[in-house]
């Protein structure tokens with residue numbers, strides 16, 4: 001019997017029903033479609049993965065199903081490796097074209113894409129991949145990239161007429177076989193304290209940001225507590241594609257035009273949407289930075305691994321209150337603003353003098369918005385592994401005084417210090433024996449003494465980095481980085 005003919009839309013980090021080029025192309029192609037997502041065991045188990053990411057995906061798929069249901073369109077979520085899913089599907093149906101977005105992700109997913117591409121080629125199936133946000137595949141340098149970004153962001157969104165999509169009715173036995181075993185409950189049970197996934201929530205966050213929260217955006221950007229409200233909090237929705245960057249850019253421009261008092265904070269916000277694509281573009285062009293320094297000559301920097309120091313950092317027990325509060329907060333909620341992320345990385349790399357790779361993996365698991373194309377370049381910038389920029393070592397005590405002067409954020413996340421007054425909370429190691437007993441915070445018992453002295457450690461790090469800056473191999477690498485990866489726009493890498 002002839003196999004039924006169809007197309008496939010393969011969802012990846014684009015879990016939405018609007019501004020969606022693959023869906024649009026499938027609707028225009030006219031053939032019945034299979035809408036597919038794969039929870040791949042190898043990806044679920046990779047070191048950067050955490051159940052929080054997959055819960056967000058699970059919730060996003062539930063939301064997408066709600067969007068598709070009125071059109072009678074089922075979404076098949078398979079708990080299996082993608083090549084195996086395609087292999088089984090192609091045995092039963094004749095697929096003409098697979099539509100998906102290009103994916104700039106880990107080496108693991110790149111290898112999987114190559115395996116899928118090989119399989120599809122062998123079976124004579126076309127695979128049409130579309131540009132994801134402002135990221136261009138195959139670039140050799142960044143000349144012209146900002147113009148291409150601006151052009152793409154101003155273009156009309158890829159409108160999807162869901163009524164034009166016709167589902168291919170797969171036999172229930174095949175659907176069950178493709179779906180694989182159920183996902184463990186840890187991936188499907190919502191946890192309080194985390195942003196929920198899905199296009200509907202994404203727009204709710206956008207509306208509350210643009211209508212209520214954006215006014216204080218620039219002023220609160222660096223504050224660990226106030227940023228939780230005044231920043232957009234769109235990052236997980238952008239990372240998993242509940243929103244496209246273009247949708248947000250265009251929505252922000254509309255609001256800025258209608259409400260001139262928001263024009264400045266929204267311009268500041270839009271600059272960050274450009275950075276979003278800028279960093280992913282870097283990663284797209286040099287994905288080996290997942291494993292080695294962007295400035296390859298920095299591989300010669302010797303760091304002494306101290307497991308106990310790393311664990312103290314990873315669990316919020318370094319003895320530096322703001323560092324510990326930030327780590328505990330991100331472990332519990334998946335979110336931290338830019339400056340506090342940068343401070344955590346700077347502390348690990350420059351103050352504790354630990355290698356960056358285990359830290360990058362640890363924080364990847366904590367960030368609900370884990371986006372490899374932003375995470376790895378940003379992580380390396382903060383550890384100075386990029387080389388070709390200004391070295392910034394965040395002083396955790398100064399950050400604490402500047403951005404949490406009353407110690408509210410610290411007290412929320414480090415309850416051991418709850419009774420210490422604001423004037424003493426930033427440097428608890430200065431508490432006298434009497435004060436320790438008075439404020440119920442015995443150093444070394446209730447709360448740790450600092451792992452190391454910040455001032456001395458930072459001076460040593462600066463000294464080593466200065467020597468590195470004069471190293472001809474480092475300088476040659478810097479030139480290569482500037483020529484190949486830097487964006488010709490003015491200073492996109494300046495931290496807020």
Ligand SMILES: Cc1cc2nc3c(=O)[nH]c(=O)nc-3n(C[C@H](O)[C@H](O)[C@H](O)COP(=O)(O)OP(=O)(O)OC[C@H]3O[C@@H](n4cnc5c(N)ncnc54)[C@H](O)[C@@H]3O)c2cc1C
Nearest residue numbers: 231232233234235272275276338341342369370371375378
């Ligand atoms: C070490 C380190 C790791 C990071 N890892 C990630 C990551 O895995 N995923 C991620 O989305 N962001 C990452 N960032 C960037 C930034 O911290 C977050 O995007 C931001 O805090 C998210 O909050 P928001 O959505 O409220 O941002 P807003 O300030 O409201 O910005 C809007 C959007 O712009 C983008 N954006 C904001 N700041 C940056 C930036 N500095 N670089 C690139 N894009 C930016 C994000 O998509 C964000 O959602 C990292 C930063 C550092 C220092």
